[in-house]
Amino acid sequence: MPTDVKATTILAVSRNGRTALGGDGQVTLGNSKVKAGAKKVRKISDGKVLAGFAGTAADALGLLERLEGHLKSESGDLRRAAVSLAREWRTDRVLRRLEAMLLTADAKSILIVSGAGDVIEPDVPVAAVGSGADSARAAALALIENTNLSAVEIVRKALNIASRICIYTNDSLTVEEL
Numbered sequence: 001m002p003t004d005v006k007a008t009t010i011l012a013v014s015r016n017g018r019t020a021l022g023g024d025g026q027v028t029l030g031n032s033k034v035k036a037g038a039k040k041v042r043k044i045s046d047g048k049v050l051a052g053f054a055g056t057a058a059d060a061l062g063l064l065e066r067l068e069g070h071l072k073s074e075s076g077d078l079r080r081a082a083v084s085l086a087r088e089w090r091t092d093r094v095l096r097r098l099e100a101m102l103l104t105a106d107a108k109s110i111l112i113v114s115g116a117g118d119v120i121e122p123d124v125p126v127a128a129v130g131s132g133a134d135s136a137r138a139a140a141l142a143l144i145e146n147t148n149l150s151a152v153e154i155v156r157k158a159l160n161i162a163s164r165i166c167i168y169t170n171d172s173l174t175v176e177e178l
Contacts, residue, residue, distance in 0.1 A: 055100030
């Protein structure tokens, strides 16, 4: 499972009891931009969980459906559902070939989930996946340390910065908040 998915930027930030997760809308096919307004961020589990994906769309959408199934079987417990999904993703021969990464959050945590079996909760309340992840994360950390902006405002500003740096990221944003 590649950890350097080159297909989008998804960013999550928690601040002052609020969590925002956002992503750009660019879809590429090889070296061509084919869509500008895709929605790669969703509220799931009756609006209690945010999820965003980077990578191949069909793979990522399938993983989102599986995450929702695990959330139902784990009574909405995001950590347990993420671990179950990562275990299934890593051990299933078909799923192992999926090229995507998930970033998910609830009121208590932000988690990065990958096909390598990773379920990572960052030390700071900021996480990102996708090709522009480093740019978005750096911008978000700087905004947290130097401003009083809300989580939503930080996600929007940081993703806009990433869109100016990463060729696979645009400024057509979807941002959801808990």
